[in-house]
């Protein structure tokens with residue numbers, strides 16, 4: 163897997179120079195021993211710092227003992243936000259010199275560690291304890307800072323060691339969440355293609371194919387008859403997640419792996435239109451994918467129309483504040499980073515859709531039905547409906563979610579165009 167990714171760093175046919183900073187990727191029995199040897203060989207092991215949480219402490223203990231390193235335990239429900247990065251940062255300041263950090267946990271522990279490791283320029287090693295997200299080897303940190311969901315350029319792990327005995331032991335809910343995160347690649351890859359067609363945004367075919375392979379790996383694994391009992395299933399999900407993470411690292415951003423479905427998840431994590439939910443990242447992404455697919459298909463007819471959008475109105479305080487409240491200023495800044503004309507939709511012309519209607523039609527018709535995605539998620543025990551993740555399931559909530567989720571990122575997605583059209587016309591049309 164890593165060899166395939168490394169090949170793209172020697173000159174890719176897309177003309178870009180891709181880089182990768184993860185030099186070891188070990189998913190095999192005995193990975194824990196290899197992690198211990200790796201740290202002992204490369205770094206002063208007594209000066210390493212392992213970060214876990216109260217759920218993953220039991221997996222951390224033998225590593226901490228073998229290395230004689232320091233250990234910090236975050237709360238079990240730690241979110242990747244300013245409270246936890248401050249807590250870890252203060253702990254690190256009291257440690258003196260730190261040779262390397264080890265993230266022992268799932269997604270949030272990794273984001274907190276990579277954020278602090280990047281700030282203090284310390285290498286970090288990943289030890290994932292669940293096949294729950296694709297961010298382990300990515301180079302971006304998904305944080306919720308002061309209520310706003312933001313993606314920060316960050317550090318990729320220098321090495322990753324995934325021990326099947328550990329991550330297969332994780333609750334089945336976590337693996338199902340990993341499937342939800344992967345199923346989101348259906349719409350993220352679609353959105354990347356849409357942006358490439360409409361604006362010429364670079365799309366590396368090899369990175370695209372790598373992410374698609376990761377998605378197909380997980381879909382095929384989810385079709386196994388023994389999906390709920392097999393120990394091979396979490397291993398296949400982990401491999402798919404890592405492949406997708408490597409694709410993000412090569413791309414230098416989250417474009418291959420994060421589109422309109424992730425924006426739904428991010429909106430819900432900002433608690434602008436809903437109460438906080440303890441649902442997992444991949445659970446929200448899975449539900450977001452189902453409803454984004456419905457939204458895209460229901461609004462496919464916009465591709466035959468002239469595009470009439472009013473950027474000033476779409477990102478006006480009058481539209482943004484009633485939805486985002488105190489986050490309004492940050493949302494407007496995200497969408498208009500350099501004032502009027504700097505949003506992702508500003509480059510679209512009146513005839514952008516009509517000119518490319520055939521290509522867009524073919525892309526939309528190749529998307530699977532929401533029900534077929536529901537079926538995959540249900541097979542693995544995943545979440546498919548807002549009510550499954552403690553969100554309201556009424557049509558108005560869904561409408562608000564699909565319409566305003568594109569506001570959380572200044573990234574062109576098909577749903578962002580639908581929102582731009584409907585808000586320009588004075589509200590939500592469908």
Ligand SMILES: [Zn+2]
Pocket residue numbers: 295296343424443447
């Ligand atoms: Zn994700």
Ligand SMILES: [Zn+2]
Pocket residue numbers: 170174175176177178180366367368369
């Ligand atoms: Zn390329």
